[in-house]
Amino acid sequence: MRILGIDPGIACTGWGVVNSQGGHEFTVCDYGSLVTPKEDTLPLRLLAIYQGITSLVDTYCPDLIGVEEIFFAKNVKTAISVGHARGVCLLVGGEKGIRVEEVTPLQVKSYIVGYGNATKEQVGMMVKSILGLQIVPEPDDVCDALAIAISAGIKRSFEDAIERNPDIFS
Numbered sequence: 718m719r720i721l722g723i724d725p726g727i728a729c730t731g732w733g734v735v736n737s738q739g740g741h742e743f744t745v746c747d748y749g750s751l752v753t754p755k756e757d758t759l760p761l762r763l764l765a766i767y768q769g770i771t772s773l774v775d776t777y778c779p780d781l782i783g784v785e786e787i788f789f790a791k792n793v794k795t796a797i798s799v800g801h802a803r804g805v806c807l808l809v810g811g812e813k814g815i816r817v818e819e820v821t822p823l824q825v826k827s828y829i830v831g832y833g834n835a836t837k838e839q840v841g842m843m844v845k846s847i848l849g850l851q852i853v854p855e856p857d858d859v860c861d862a863l864a865i866a867i868s869a870g871i872k873r874s875f876e877d878a879i880e881r882n883p884d885i886f887s
Contacts, residue, residue, distance in 0.1 A: 718736070718737045718740075718780045718781060718870060718873075719734065719735075719736050719737075719746065719777060719778065719779045719780050719781075720734070720735050720736075720737060720779055720780070720781045720782070720783055720866040720867075720869055720870045721733075721734050721773060721774065721777060721779035721781070721782045721783070721866065722734075722735065722782075722783040722784075722862040722863055722864070722865035722866025722867070722868075722869060723770065723782065723783065723784050723785070723806050723862055723865065724785055724858045724859075724861040724862040724865055725766075725784060725785065725799055725802035725803045725805070725806050726798070726799055726802055726858060727753060727759070727762050727763075727766075727798045727799070727801065727802055728752065728753060728755065729750050729751070729752050729753075729856065729858045730750060730751040730766050730769070730770075730802055730806075730858065731748075731749075731750050731856070731857075731858030731859040731860070731861055731862035732748060732749060732750065732751065732769075732770075732773055732859070732862045733745070733747075733748035733854070733859060733862040733863035733865070733866045734746040734747045734748065734773070734777045734779065734866065735848065735863065735866045735867060735870065737867075737870040737874075739874065740870050740871050740873065740874020740875075740877075741871075741874070743847055743848060743866075743867050743870065744848065744849070745848040745849075745850065745863065746777065747777070748854055748859050748862065748863055749859060750856065750858055750859050751765065751766055751769035751770070753765045753766065759801065763801055763802070763805055766802055766805045766806075767805045767808070767809065770805065770806055770809045771809055771812075771813075774809060774813050774815065779815060780815070780816075781815065781816050781817075781818055781869055781870065781873055782806065782809075782810045782815050782816070782817045782818070782869075783817075783818050783819075783820055783865045783866050783868060783869025783870070784803060784806045784807065784810075784817055784818075784819050784820075784865065784869075785803075785819075785820060785821075785822065785825070785861070785865050786803075786819040786820060786821045787799055787800060787803065816873075818869035818872055818873050820865055820868045820869055820872060824868055824872065825840070825861075825864050825865060825868045826839075826840060828867065828868040828871045828872070829843045829844065829847070829864050829867060829868060830843050837857060837860075840860070840861070840864050841853035841854075841857075841860045843864075844860055844863050844864050844867070847867060848863065848867075
């Protein structure tokens with residue numbers, strides 16, 4: 718399964734593409750970021766994100782898109798901006814007919830490190846280890862996107878197992 722992980726943001730949207738073998742072994746395909754000019758209007762920035770994500774989907778043909786879910790924000794303005802970028806990502810998934818798996822930051826930390834209160838540094842080191850990379854990907858948005866892709870793959874494999882074995886959970 719090929720998974721596109723996205724850490725949405727107006728200024729910088731991190732992305733990472735990983736391949737998964739059964740939801741437990743992951744290899745990196747590619748990663749990067751989409752940066753929008755600060756001087757552009759919000760509609761133009763959202764358009765740039767839409768075009769960038771659409772291009773990534775057309776290039777890498779993912780089976781699944783993982784997107785970080787907002788569940789808590791200290792800054793309302795930031796949460797709204799991230800919400801706009803998230804909406805664009807969800808739209809591309811719907812438009813292209815690709816399943817979108819939303820994961821919370823707590824789930825990402827739990828899946829990647831095994832501990833919901835893990836630090837960014839711990840997540841980065843585990844992403845590096847899981848994917849067999851020489852360095853922790855930068856900037857943080859890119860590393861987070863790879864962690865989101867891995868987490869979405871793990872979550873999807875759990876959900877698939879439950880769907881295949883409904884009697885176990887009844």
